[in-house]
Amino acid sequence: MFTIEHEFDATVITLVDEGHGEARPLEEDVVILGFDDRVVIEQPDPLSGLVRRITLSMAQLADLRAALDLPEGSYRLRPRG
Incomplete structure (x- = not known):
């Protein structure tokens, strides 16, 4: 489960660990x-x-976004333009 709230200077997303029946301790909210x-x-x-x-x-966020879809390796993103 997650929530999204728009505040004055930020968008706040809260991720709640619900466990989904897994036999493990729940993690704190992110x-x-x-x-x-x-x-x-x-x-x-x-x-x-x-x-x-x-x-x-x-x-760094752009690098993380790209890394989620790439295989193992070392990369440098080129600026768009």
Whole structure:
């Protein structure tokens, strides 16, 4: 399950781990904050109580998007233009 909310300066997507009958512990919710210049991924750490945060630039996000559809290897995306 996931939710999408549009706030003043960001789009907030929350991914909820429902388990779907799997015999494993559920993971904490993942919150993805999309800004004009970056994407921030947050997930609470149940052991420490801290929120773990990863910030991706838009270029890193483009690389990740491309990597999801490519085979193993090393790549550099060329700018469109």
